[in-house]
Amino acid sequence: xxLSPEQKRFYDDNxxxxxxxxxxxxxxxxxxxELHGLAERLQKIQEIDATWSSVRQGGAxxxxxxxxxxxxxQSAAMARLIVDPRITSLAASVIGPNVQLHHTKxxxxxxxxxxxxxxxxxxxxxxxxKNSMMAAVIYFxxxxxxxxxxxxxxGSHKLGPLPIQQDDLSLSPEEWPIERATPLPGKAGDVxxxxxxxxxxxxxxxxxxxxxxxxxxxxxxxxxxxxxxHESRGQGMMLAGIDPSCCTTRVVExxx
Ligand SMILES: O=C(O)CCC(=O)C(=O)O
Numbered sequence: 001x002x003l004s005p006e007q008k009r010f011y012d013d014n015x016x017x018x019x020x021x022x023x024x025x026x027x028x029x030x031x032x033x034e035l036h037g038l039a040e041r042l043q044k045i046q047e048i049d050a051t052w053s054s055v056r057q058g059g060a061x062x063x064x065x066x067x068x069x070x071x072x073x074q075s076a077a078m079a080r081l082i083v084d085p086r087i088t089s090l091a092a093s094v095i096g097p098n099v100q101l102h103h104t105k106x107x108x109x110x111x112x113x114x115x116x117x118x119x120x121x122x123x124x125x126x127x128x129x130k131n132s133m134m135a136a137v138i139y140f141x142x143x144x145x146x147x148x149x150x151x152x153x154x155g156s157h158k159l160g161p162l163p164i165q166q167d168d169l170s171l172s173p174e175e176w177p178i179e180r181a182t183p184l185p186g187k188a189g190d191v192x193x194x195x196x197x198x199x200x201x202x203x204x205x206x207x208x209x210x211x212x213x214x215x216x217x218x219x220x221x222x223x224x225x226x227x228x229x230h231e232s233r234g235q236g237m238m239l240a241g242i243d244p245s246c247c248t249t250r251v252v253e254x255x256x
Contacts, residue, residue, distance in 0.1 A: 015157030098241035114205025
């Protein structure tokens with residue numbers, strides 16, 4: 001379990017790595033069903049389209065992406081998945097043995113109209129001091145390029161934080177059109193790990209099937225945020241290892 005030395009080297013050089021077949025097709029199908037069930041329940045009570053404002057403004061056709069934050073509070077299967085050692089050991093290969101949750105996000109791109117993500121870095125949404133922040137994207141269905149698969153600009157994590165031009169904190173679409181990024185098609189059960197500094201996004205789903213993914217955002221617990229932003233309910237949960245700072249915090253609380 002965890003990344004092989006070659007995969008770790010690839011991640012360090014490129015800012016991402018694809019790990020094939022982490023979950024079996026059967027497991028992926030079960031999680032897929034779980035997320036589609038969740039989306040159905042949520043849609044009955046609220047708007048769950050999370051299409052970015054720059055996509056809405058620029059797009060000729062109305063596109064949709066179904067979204068839910070912190071899915072582990074909605075589904076026990078998702079709570080089990082985010083602590084699954086097959087996933088957390090991959091993150092631990094990058095961050096170290098202590099892996100802390102920042103947030104999770106379900107994304108379902110419906111067939112033929114699944115919204116794209118403009119190219120962006122995740123850094124400006126939740127900057128951290130040591131840049132340990134990274135994410136795992138899990139494909140729950142086969143994801144060829146036409147489904148709007150995940151895309152990255154290999155090596156762009158080495159550019160550091162870039163200037164933002166759009167209100168939604170994405171990069172200038174003139175300078176960074178989606179075509180500049182390499183598509184990462186995959187199969188159900190594949191996982192992509194990526195740094196929060198890498199330039200990434202994804203295209204429109206023009207296929208006749210939904211694209212279903214979970215994104216797990218993780219950090220080293222000793223890497224503090226530099227601004228108070230993007231806080232959420234599940235933040236701080238340990239997915240692997242321990243939080244070495246907890247004892248100090250507790251002592252301070254008791255003394256106060
Ligand atoms: O799921 C995708 O296609 C992209 C997600 C993404 O870029 C993000 O949430 O930051």
